[in-house]
Amino acid sequence: MRLLIVIGMVGLLPILVANVVSYYSVTSKFKTETMAGNEKLLAQTVSAVELMFHQVENTSRQLLFSPSMQIFQSYTDSEKYEAYTEQDITHDQVNYYNYWRMKEESLRYMESFRVNNDFIESVYFYDSVRNQVLDFEASSPLVQKNLEAFTDNAWQSEVDSLSPMSVRVLGTRTLQKGFQQKKIMTIVIRTSFAHNAFAINIDADYLFNKALKKLDSADHYYVVDGDNQIIMTDQQQKLFQIWSAPAKPSKVNISSSVMNIDGTKQVVTSIHSSELPWTFVYTSDYNQVLRGTNAIMRTVILTAVILIMLMLIIVYFSTSKLYQPILKLSSTLRAGLQEVNASQSTSDELQWIGRLMHSTILERQELISKLNDALPMYREHFKLSLLRGQNQTLEQLKERLNSLGIKMTTGGCLLLLIEQEQVIEHGNGASIVIENPFEEAVKMLELKSSIEASGCMEKSYEYVEVNTLRLAVIVQLEEEFSEKMTAFFRDLHNKWLSSGTLCSIGVSRYVHSIAQLPQAYLEAKEALEYRRMLGGGSFICIDEVALPVTNHFTYPKEKADLVYRFVKLADSDGAAKSVNDFIKELEVRHLPFEQYQSLLVHFLSGLLEELIRMGINPVVHNQGENNVYTAFLKRSTIPDMKNWLLEFVASECQAVAGQLNNDDNSHISRLMELINQQIVSDVSLSVLATQLGLNSAYISRLFKQETGQNFSEYIKELRIERSKQMLAQTELQIQQIAEQIGYNNSYYFIRIFKESVGMTPGEYKKLIKQSSS
Template sequence: MKAKGPLMGKTWFYRLLLSYIPIFFIVITFIFFVFFQMLSEQNRKEALNANKMLSLQAMRLIDTSLKAIDNAVMLEIINNKVLNDFFNSPTDGDPYVNINAVKKMKDMITSYPLIDSIYWVRYEDQFVLTNATSDYVSSYNDHLFITSNKMSSSNKKWTSVRSFKPFSVIKGKQVVSLVRGVPFITNEKGLVVINVSTESLRKMTEDLYDPNLSFIRVKDASGSALFTDSGAADTAKVYSHYVSSYSDWTYESGLVNGRVVHFISSLYNVWFMIGLVMIVLGIVWMIVVSRRNTRPLEQIVSRLRGYTLPIPGSLVTKGRIDEFIFIESALDNMMEQANQFQQKHKEDLHLRTRHLFHKLIEDRPALSIDQWKKEADSLQLPAPTNRQVMAVIEIDKYGNFCGDYSSQDQILLKFALRTMVQELAAKYDCELWTEWTSASQLCVMVFEQSDDEELEQQRTLELFENVRSWTQQYMKFSVTIGIGQTANQLADLSKSFKEAIESLKYKIMLGENGVITYKQIMSQGQAEVFSHLNAIRSIVQSFRLLEEDWAHKYDELFQQLNQGLLKKEEIMSLMNYLVYYLGRELTGLSKEVQEIWNREGLPKLSGCIDACESLEQMREETQQLLTDLAAALQEVQNKRQHAVMIRDMRRLIEEQFASPNMSLEYLSENYGLNAKYVSKLFKEETGQKFVDFLIHLRMQEGKRLLAEAHFSVQEIAERVGYTSAISFSRVFKKIVGVSPSEYREEAAKRPS
């Protein structure tokens, strides 16, 4: 290994030094020019903007105050009884009316502190009433102003600045006046004059600016100054000029003098000298740093020159090793390995986090608190506390959500939802652990910190209610949140998770876009699913016979469902049973009816039931489909030759079912048809055999008489068309399932 000569050391030093200097000078020069250019422009813009805002703010403040007074006066002229009583008083006047008028003036001065004085002029007797005294126009100090404004009181603008002197012994004030005629349209009864002191306006604006730096000039429409500003000297420079569209007054503002701008400009030479000094210091520092930094590099190069292992040909240039390429290659390999390790670590960390979360909520295999704490510490997760609560946030109408957004947008929205939950939790001082457990459900584990369990539950409810409302307000979808009960032990976590999932199953009953707690579900009690089957069968039978009351029964069914608390799958089972039973009943009808059912009724009803997310939506959409189906069936039935006759036949059976003579032979004699043909037509048109229909009517009436009347079984049998109590009892038990006497006993036990 050859020793490194002094020339090599100088070469490295000069190479590094010369590589820094051009960039250094370019950057410094650029920064200097940009800095002073931006500083000058910024100062100019800030001065202009500041003065514009000052003028605008002063104009808006004064205009708003004057408009408020103007509007109040207009309302008083139109609506106030005291004012109208004054102007409608007799010529001699009424002291009581005058007292009330003065009181009203003082109330207005109290309500609007800008008002300096008020007086009213009544034309009929030339009477002037002020808030301090009363007089007649001819002897009142302001009579010239009253006379000049008598015919121009409808002008909406405020007057120019003028001197107002209510008493000869008191020095006059500079005021602007608002003049309104009474009444509002004709102005023939008098004037209302409102005087506002210009000094009050000056005090209103004096807090808006520093008089040592800025000034405001306000001139009326004639060019007279409303008030003087000590800072507005002749040498002052005006930067903004505005004219009010309401009062026609001119607002000007600017700087009192250019001392601030001059001071900033004078800093140019100071900054220039500082810049030169910094350049010199930068050069010295660069030399020192370059010399210091080249030493390690020289040592690395020396070691590379003595490297005896085989070196790839790409690293050899003109018979010598290119040290920079060698070092760059080594660093690239190291960085690539580090990035791969870091990426793999992140992936493993995410998978381990999800795995731990699922182990906890599914309780497989069971963990101890110490194991959980150890895992949480290594994965940088919240440590377990004495109590945890599980909640599940479910995206409503997830099918629509997937249809409305692309896959990338769905990922972004889910990320936003998860981030929002964590940010809101920070506001409530809550620790959370969130994981997506399915495509539409975000599972949240809340770590309760306080010993007050009731307080923690309330805070958790407020947090998730805020999550729900925020999602509804700022995102184009809504969420429903299910919350389980508090898990006081580690083994209860999976139970709390299952309770949260169970709560979401009642979303169809309690509605979307809400917060549902398992405690709320348990307190309401469960409804019995099988209790609604009879109502469904009754609806289907009425629908099959095209009776008008099927829709009423359908509404009653959903009213009963609303009163209970059923899961989504239970509601779906009931509706699927309705579709099944309806299809079974319609199968026995004509071929045309079966085709309509298979083509229109069955697919639409099934699809509607699967798509519905709420009970009310299911009622409205399925009832509309059934209504359309009933209309189609009615149309088919009306086209059939014997449809009208069968409807008349049904009405006859319903009226005379209690007659022992009611039979197919009786019908054939009445309608002139063969008994077998009557039976066939009845079955085709109604989907029910004549005998079954007759027995159904008789049994319904028999049950009513058994429950409501005190007739014997023989008497009831005769009343419903049976000559023998034995025949009636045999048929009744076959259809109802119990004997007539047993049915009567059960009916007596039911609450009335």
């Protein structure tokens, strides 16, 4: 009896112990992995929210530091200009128009700031001098009210407690908009003038839906303020009855634990943001974690039950005859084995656990993959923000560079701004406009490859794609190597020009830290502006072209726009009078000759852009000169420049009049001739416009007006009709016909033919032969 009991214990007890140990080991592992995954997910989510708020704060500061906003706020007697009558305007016209121009530019910047950020509900500007609020909302135009009459003024009490240029993020609150209620949070930024302030209302629900994503419907997010109040959540659980936010630390504090919330075990992960006065909490269902380990627990319980039953059977049979107990035991074991086998055939617990673990691992890998996919976007956004201004210390910039994996230091650098030329001027006055975004992207890649393949970029550098046409290259180097690097890019630029890659490069001055990159970027942009005078495909260093600032002078843009308007109307008298008014505005300032000449070049550049938009080539009317700028710069005195401008404007008014009265059929006829001659090649509208000496946009508009079709539709229809004639009248192969109508790929030709005719070229040829026979 004792021997049987010992044998049973030795055989079954280790299995029971192993199952129990395995259960607790797997449960602990699942718990640890879940907490680590939740902490990583929550930390990345917090970083995304912080980045979004930094974007709003930095953009707001750039708006505050803009010249127009600074000047607009500096008008202490703005109420006087707001209340001016027509008689008052006559006596103080300059100050009145300057005030309104600064105000309109500031309002335009503020409206652009709201429109370009989907999560911003509204933007308020509080003018403490006039005690008024300017309101920009997504659903209504600009509203200007006194503070007492403005309903949403809860944020105003925070302004007085803020120091100039400081920021405060307020908690969420409900805002009534008509019949709709919205949950918003407000960012208040006090300006450096009086008690003026910006109030930016952020759509809390939009921010929550965009930034806080859930992996499972049982998971929940909470955002808690410093008073331990929930300001954002996707449910109304009373989580904080049993949990309180951690004390505000000096660095990011992450913690995870398992809690019982409303009778359900939850894995609670919390993190306190070092940038925002909030604590982020993420809860996930702990039962989901234990789902796989429950199978192990069932196995342990089943093993314990079997062990107890077996011990009872042994005790029972020990009191009976030896054979009968053995027979009954054998029968019982066979029945139990059949039951176990039947259970395993319907549900294999180990396989089920394996599938659950595999599914969990795949979900974690998918999450990591999504976060890695988002990293390049954050990296490019940060590099672009370096050019537009960062309100961060060098230490903060260094930390952000390291966290995003950008191989840059905070030391000195040189910035080169490369821009593909959209309009290329030739000797005969023709122009080519680049309109294909795909070609622009390909050229951008070619420029990068050419720089990397040059083999001379021994210094650390980074690319920043400002837009589809502009590429900024930030080269980090010591100041003594800046001239050598400039010479290297000048040689590389010459190679690009010789190979047919037309672009211009603007080079900034050397800056001693990356915090000065916004200044370098503005200098490179200013250098590129001089290509209007020097021509496309120029290499321009700001040190070579920039003029010293002799006094404060505002360019008379309104008078220049008036000249452009009269020219477009072909009103030569009005244009001449406006030119005289514009030049008189410059003369009364007694500017140096170089600055006077530079301002007139800027005026001339704007006029040429307007003429080109109308499809008029100004070079043709330029008194025999091939380049307008060259002709203008030959005038060495101010009276000569003035007379030249008056003659040039008069001739362009005549050209516009001729353009307005001219019958455009001659252009269309010539265009049709070129199409018929070049249909066998890869014909394009820009190439044909160049051959005609006209602007491609003008030709496209005229073609559509005359034919009722756009250019590509007409070319496709013409090629299909010619292919039909060849199929009916010749014995040429499909490949030969495709080549003769301009399609190098016969498969593409067959697809286009079938889309247009409803059958393949072979089917069409058979149909023609059957009808003729």
